[in-house]
Amino acid sequence: MTEKNVLQKALANAGSDDAQVKSAALNALARLASRTAADSLPEQERAAIFDAAFAAVSDSRAIVRQGAVRALGEGLISAYFTAEQVERCHKALRAILGMDNFDWDNAYIVRAEAEAYLHRC
16 A cells, blocks of 8 residues: 555545544554655645645544644654644644643643653744
């Protein structure tokens, strides 16, 4: 299966109602970001990764939020995102950690991921 096929399937499944499927798709996006150079993907595809992951940050299920934060974090490390997207990631990660007058995320697994990637913004 090619990277493009993996990306398309992961993006499609990132919209699933099933928490396990959605989490697996977000983790696949994170792995793709960690193993694929930013310049090998068009900006439109990198934006789709950001949009899918960022939308899942507010999911009610912790396992999905964890996968979303990991996908954003790996995208940050691999320089997938625009300056505006990086700023949005920074604000979201700070909110998850209870900074800037936000209540922290009640799930440790989500906070741990956010803490691991905050310095990448």
